[in-house]
Amino acid sequence: MLKKEGNRLDQEWISLMKEAHQLGLSIVEVKEFIYLNPKEPVSK
Numbered sequence: 001m002l003k004k005e006g007n008r009l010d011q012e013w014i015s016l017m018k019e020a021h022q023l024g025l026s027i028v029e030v031k032e033f034i035y036l037n038p039k040e041p042v043s044k
Contacts, residue, residue, distance in 0.1 A: 016030065017030070
């Protein structure tokens with residue numbers, strides 16, 4: 001059960017990293033963004 005959940009999260013991270021790469025963001029920038037903006041709607 002835990003393995004399946006972890007795998008799903010891995011897939012989400014992989015897709016996030018692919019999107020970030022296409023946008024020209026580094027993994028560090030994405031991680032910082034996620035940690036600085038936990039579960040909050042993005043508004044600009």
